[in-house]
Amino acid sequence: MDYSPIVDSLEQNREVFKNLLENQNRDSYLYRPTPGHWCLLEIVCHLCDEEREDFRQRLRTTLGSPGETPPPIDPANWVKDRKYLEQDYAAKVQEFLKEREASIKWLRSLENPQWANSYKHVQLGDLSAHHFISNWLAHDYLHIRQINRVKFNLLKVMTGESLKYAGDW
Numbered sequence: 001m002d003y004s005p006i007v008d009s010l011e012q013n014r015e016v017f018k019n020l021l022e023n024q025n026r027d028s029y030l031y032r033p034t035p036g037h038w039c040l041l042e043i044v045c046h047l048c049d050e051e052r053e054d055f056r057q058r059l060r061t062t063l064g065s066p067g068e069t070p071p072p073i074d075p076a077n078w079v080k081d082r083k084y085l086e087q088d089y090a091a092k093v094q095e096f097l098k099e100r101e102a103s104i105k106w107l108r109s110l111e112n113p114q115w116a117n118s119y120k121h122v123q124l125g126d127l128s129a130h131h132f133i134s135n136w137l138a139h140d141y142l143h144i145r146q147i148n149r150v151k152f153n154l155l156k157v158m159t160g161e162s163l164k165y166a167g168d169w
Contacts (some may be wrong), residue, residue: 001130003115006137007107013140014100017047020147021093029089033153038079040150041092045084046075047143048096055136056103062129063110066117107133 021044029040038046054073061070078084118128149169156163163169 001115003113003133006133007104009137010100010107010140011104013137013144014097014104016144017100017140017147018093018097020144020151021096022090024089026089028151028154030085031150031154031157033150037150038146039085040147041087041089042079042084043143043147043150044089044092044096045082045087046078048092048099049078049082050075050139051096051099051103055132055139056099056106058127059129059132059136060106062117062119062127062132063113066114067119069119069121 021040024040029044032039053071054075058070061068074081113129115130115133116128118126118131121127152163152169
């Protein structure tokens, strides 16, 4: 399989995230649609951590040291442990965009990567490099949808209008 379309999409999504996340005011980036759902600040902090410590790290380990278990991660607890709500929103957006740029540079530098390399996850079984790069892009798409949903709900609250005319969410 040619993985360049996935890398191209990850690079294109950098611009999508940039356009969706930059230049948000405090009310917008702290807006939480419902209790328990993330605001934009929490989403961008998560994206930054996942970029560096999950997808890029896991893919790097799986490609470079097959069979070796990557370092553990704890995204659910990072929200509180890393005090996401106390972070500087604009700085985190720029940090994420810089991390994505580093990821793309690294991915484009790979020579003959062995996408079948894997390691055995205790609960999930064999996880390959192919699995990680595919899920990296899927993760982007899920969070692009999430960001749009937060913005859609904020628009509804700000305008007080029914948005049914626009179409079904």
